[in-house]
Amino acid sequence: MWVATRARRSEALSRERIVEASVAILDAAGEAGLTFKALTERLVTGPGAIYWHVANKDELLAAATDAVVAAALAVEPAGSSAQDQVRAVALGLFDAIDEHPWVAAQLSASSWQATAPRILESVGRRVGALGVPQRRWFTVTSVLVQYILGAAAQNAANGRTLAPDTDRGEFLDAVATTWEELDPDDYAFTRTIADQMREHDDREQFLAGIDLVLAGITAGEA
Amino acid sequence: MWVATRARRSEALSRERIVEASVAILDAAGEAGLTFKALTERLVTGPGAIYWHVANKDELLAAATDAVVAAALAVEPAGSSAQDQVRAVALGLFDAIDEHPWVAAQLSASSWQATAPRILESVGRRVGALGVPQRRWFTVTSVLVQYILGAAAQNAANGRTLAPDTDRGEFLDAVATTWEELDPDDYAFTRTIADQMREHDDREQFLAGIDLVLAGITAGEA
DNA sequence: ACCTGAACACCGTTCAAGT
């Protein structure tokens, strides 16, 4: 009753607990849901207590983003070949951003600078193992990371657009139908691929993109 | 004096003028700068007048984004080969987002849905011209678009981080130095490429990425 | 050192009233 109660009721406030609560709120309610009111209610304090540990809301978002990325990269990727490991790291980030869609917006914001080395390092080591000559490491790794984050961001954005209860099949069908109804003169191509969009799988397509880039790297151009 | 004055003083309010003013404010002051106060001052009205033409702020941001993207894609890309045209379209978008960095955040937000067909169409036509078999059009085009937007978004984010008066060389040097001071055990790779980051050119690297993807497409994998 | 909570300036949005 004594010690246990104290621990359960209100563990001392800390940066870690604040970031943890922020991630939970962001997951549940999105970026718009993360307010100091929501935070203080969840942590049972006043705003001043939070400002003691964190400079402002931007820093909070950056810290929450870094926490999610760090967790995603902490999983040691299975797969023996360097190619498989690149795919595993890429998919790990893709899934993490898919589960925490608000991360996408943050990664193309200023919090980027703190998290960049983590991602560069994890992808870059495998680029080295791929046999890419050292003078191309920076370029090749940057391209891979840009593709990974770009694709993951758009996937997350698509997911966010949906109301939580919508059927994915219905949604894709609705988008495809919209595309098919576009002006044939201006949108001939988009109309043609509408049907392929109807049946595509996001993760499969993401991996196809990784394979495309890997094929380009192996082809040894650029 | 009579008609001219009326025209100069306050051209009738319209959705178009509101979007135009929004783009100008976003360019000058970023996303945080676009407030209804700033808009009403610039357009010399009250907030109610703006709400008559536009549903809410989100719609305003989406419309501003679409205007910038449409303008970037309206330029007919020079270059004879399909490969050159892909590069030209890609670079057009890259530069547009570089000039209007706030577009980056919007393109991975929900406004995406309205602008997507424009970009798909423009890139996709050249993918067709590349000789890619039709069943792969959707995948290949999506990969290209994801890379283009992902890379452009990160480039824009990097630009935004800088104070407007900072020297680019100094900034890159500072980041590279930070990387070189990372823990050698955890960041062996990142330390190795720090020097390449110091001297890289963003546009060149972006095009190298396009070439990598194009090489992958030509290699015929995936 | 850490926390409280009232207070401040500001923001998006609404709406009754005007023309």
Next chain:
DNA sequence: ACCTGAACACCGTTCAAGT
């Protein structure tokens, strides 16, 4: 049909006061 501008609810941040 289009515009005005006061009013509302809410938000991030500060700070004097407490322990």
